[in-house]
Amino acid sequence: MGCFECCIKCLGGVPYASLVATILCFSGVALFCGCGHVALTGTVTILETHFSKVTTDHAMLTDVIQLMQYVIYGIASFFFLYGIILLAEGFYTTSAVKELHSEFKTTICGRCISGMFVFLTYILGVAWLGVFGFSAVPVFLFYNMWSTCATMRSPMANITNIDSICVDIRQYGIIPWNATPGKACGSTLGDICNTSEFYLSYHLYIVACAGAGATVIALLIYMMATTYNFAVLKFKSREDCCTKF
Secondary structure (H helix, E strand, C coil): CCHHHHHHHHHCCCCHHHHHHHHHHHHHHHHHHHHHHHHHHHHHHHHHHHHECCHHHHHHHHHHHHHHHHHHHHHHHHHHHHHHHHHHHHHHHCHHHHHHCCCCCCCHHHHHHHHHHHHHHHHHHHHHHHHHHHHHHHHHHHHHHHHHHHHHHCCCCCCCCHHHCEEEHHHHCCCCCCCCECEEEHHHHHHHHCCHHHHHHHHHHHHHHHHHHHHHHHHHHHHHHHHHHHHHHHHHHHHHHHHCC
16 A cells, blocks of 8 residues: 555544534634633723722622633633543544454443543533623623713714713622712713723623634534444444344
8 A cells, every 4th residue: 555545544534523623622712711811800900990999899799700710721621631532532433443443343331431422512512502692791791881982982973961971880780789980971981991901801702702602613513523423333333233143
């Protein structure tokens, strides 16, 4: 067998679906975790500087954000390991690899492990749908502030009293109603929208939301790949049982 035929045969054993899903998963999780971590830090800075100047008013929110940042570290580590495991599982269960290794035999342990990956991937897919929806919430809040500031700056708005336009963060439940000042109006609101923290946090939340969406797509591809691999293992086990008689 020549070198070219050998390379073609080896490339035929690559689980391309799992490979694409792994790259997409790594990219999505990296965007979500990295951008989300920095955006949360910027959000705390904006709240402390402009909306809640008393530390005790937003102490719980600060603790929750710090906890979320620690959770982000755990998510990044877990999915880095899980993506590698699923990619390795794809290499060893793809039908092309079975053709390369004719003595490949399925075992009950192998089928149980493959079934476990199918179940776990489905659970993670549902969980990440919730994460994707949750990551859209800060995008919505920042978009409301940005659109309000854009309305004030627009010459077509024809606003007579600019101080009557306000954004009250307390109505979203982020900070308590007794927080001071709790809202920003007029030129103060415009100054907030012009800060680097607001601009950076807003766009980082958008990227983090896109990263969560990419992770959901990657998990969907993983679902199809792991389900196919499990079905092939079941078929192989039946074939082995039939050849014994």
